[in-house]
Amino acid sequence: MNFTFHTTPEIVFRSGSIREIGDLMGARFKRPILLTDKGLIEAGLVEPAIGSLEAAGVSILLFDDVAADPPAGKVKQAVNAARAHRADSVIGLGGGSSMDTAKVVSVLMNSEQSLEDIYGTDTVRGKRAPLALCPTTSGTGSEVTSISVITTEEDTKVAVVDNALYPDLAVLDPELTFGLPRHVTAATGIDAMVHAIEAYTNINRKNPVSDALAREALRLLSSNIVAACEKPGDRNAREAMMLGAMLAGQAFANSPVGAVHGMAYPLGGIFHVPHGLSNSLMLEPVLRFNAPNADHQYAELADVIAPGATGTHAQKCDAFIRRIVEIVEATGVERRLSQLGISHNDLPRMAEDAMKGQRVLQNNPRAVTYDDALAMYTEVL
Ligand SMILES: NC(=O)c1ccc[n+]([C@@H]2O[C@H](COP(=O)([O-])OP(=O)(O)OC[C@H]3O[C@@H](n4cnc5c(N)ncnc54)[C@H](O)[C@@H]3O)[C@@H](O)[C@H]2O)c1
Ligand SMILES: [Fe+2]
Known part of the structure; x- marks a missing residue:
């Protein structure tokens, strides 16, 4: 037998945990960019997280423009937004699209590599920013994978696969899925x-x-x-x-x-x-x-x-x-x-x-x- 196994080092699974996210992040997240999509804002799932982060004294930039099957252009916009905010950390709150976008942003925002440079396997150089992922669908498992799936300008889905993409923290709150259509x-x-x-x-x-x-x-x-x-x-x-x-x-x-x-x-x-x-x-x-x-x-x-x-x-x-x-x-x-x-x-x-x-x-x-x-x-x- 011969295998190696990796996973996310810290996993919090608890109803209501999204309302405690500010405390769970601790000192690692002082100026995070929070990536999500408009559907989640409309569903009222983002507000409690923002409330908890603000109560913990965190200065958040909300980026709610994540698109499904994240297109390369949108991901680059998110990287630029993180840089403009001088973000020190990244939070992905949503389905696979928000979490996959967050993973790539955490890798690229302090890096000289471009998005295209990291397509493929084991391509990430340097250290990513602190990263927390909170799923709102029970599907992709992206909060515990080293994968981010991006849609290129040619409409092809490509993946970034690198151990750097395992987040530091996964916060799973099943209550977030009660309103999932x-x-x-x-x-x-x-x-x-x-x-x-x-x-x-x-x-x-x-x-x-x-x-x-x-x-x-x-x-x-x-x-x-x-x-x-x-x-x-x-x-x-x-x-x-x-x-x-x-x-x-x-x-x-x-x-x-x-x-x-x-x-x-x-x-x-x-x-x-x-x-x-x-x-x-x-x-x-x-x-x-x-x-x-x-x-x-x-x-x-x-x-x-x-x-x-x-x-x-x-x-x-x-x-x-x-x-x-x-x-x-x-x-x-x-x-x-x-x-x-x-x-x-x-x-x-x-x-x-x-x-x-x-x-x-x-x-x-x-x-x-x-x-x-x-x-x-x-x-x-
Ligand atoms: N990284 C990985 O390991 C991995 C694995 C499988 C798939 N993926 C990728 O993940 C993406 C798909 O993710 P997905 O299936 O989670 O969908 P998604 O993130 O694209 O979200 C789908 C829709 O559901 C809405 N939604 C999400 N949660 C909701 C909630 N709790 N209540 C109401 N509406 C909600 C969103 O607003 C959005 O409109 C694809 O790009 C896929 O390729 C990644
Ligand atoms: Fe899948």
């Missing part, structure tokens, strides 16, 4: 489930810690996602989803995702389909495509989400996929690319773009060719 709850929750599944089937960096985290994440997420969709204020379900998404994040940060994400990226990059929804659309075709090579692992995961399943590996693998599809359908998310305005003529460009995602495709239990990608997109058109 059904559709976002569903899509982001499925994204988290995909993180767990893909960490478990990674052919390069699968490891026992990620495996244990992925199993527990999948158990929590699969048994609570429908309740969280149907009863938004269900405290137990919301807590389980937030914890599950975090555990899945820890798993895949150390055993990265595969072809579901690889196939999903062009939907986000070109058509701005939300990340979780893109993943949920590609999940079933990729699971079926992978089954010949991953049936043992899917059969093991059947024990977690479909405990009644018995029989051969192939039968349990089938039960696993059927249960996943049942859950996805019960959440009510779109199941077809055509529902999102994507047409037959778009598929070749998407398949070409998917082939650029070798960073994740290389982890997949079955190699994906251009023709395979085209066939899978056609299947869900």
Whole structure:
């Protein structure tokens, strides 16, 4: 056995913790830039954090212009805003888009490197500014990953992957997710489930810690996602989803995702389909495509989400996929690319773009060719 495991060094998981964020930050954060998006301001989730920070005597710059699937231009604006404020630290409050923007800002604001210089793996030079991340979706797990996903000017999604991107502190307050709309709850929750599944089937960096985290994440997420969709204020379900998404994040940060994400990226990059929804659309075709090579692992995961399943590996693998599809359908998310305005003529460009995602495709239990990608997109058109 041979593995290395990294995660965020300090994790606070507590209802109401966002109202104590000023104290939690301590002396490390005197002039932070707080990155978030306008949807969160409108939902009233940012004000309590600002109140707590101001009460702690902190001088905050609020940057509420984060955009979904953070475009490079917006990220650069945020870096400039941090420099103009002479920020000494960074807080990301929101979904993956706000947290991923915050990560990059913390790296670049005191650096000579440009955004383009840090695309790729292990590219960050020097020390980043103190960084705290507070998720408001139960999805990306970005608060415990070393990844930031950015959309380039050419509409391609690229990643910065570097241990410098683990924040100093993650603050998880499940109450922030009580008002998460059904559709976002569903899509982001499925994204988290995909993180767990893909960490478990990674052919390069699968490891026992990620495996244990992925199993527990999948158990929590699969048994609570429908309740969280149907009863938004269900405290137990919301807590389980937030914890599950975090555990899945820890798993895949150390055993990265595969072809579901690889196939999903062009939907986000070109058509701005939300990340979780893109993943949920590609999940079933990729699971079926992978089954010949991953049936043992899917059969093991059947024990977690479909405990009644018995029989051969192939039968349990089938039960696993059927249960996943049942859950996805019960959440009510779109199941077809055509529902999102994507047409037959778009598929070749998407398949070409998917082939650029070798960073994740290389982890997949079955190699994906251009023709395979085209066939899978056609299947869900
Ligand atoms: N860094 C990583 O490890 C990692 C992993 C997976 C995905 N990602 C990236 O994260 C991004 C997606 O993040 P996301 O799915 O969390 O969505 P998001 O951050 O784009 O937010 C989606 C929408 O939900 C709203 N919202 C968020 N929380 C809310 C709340 N509590 N109440 C009401 N509205 C709320 C936001 O205002 C926004 O309009 C993508 O760019 C994706 O590529 C990163
Ligand atoms: Fe994801």
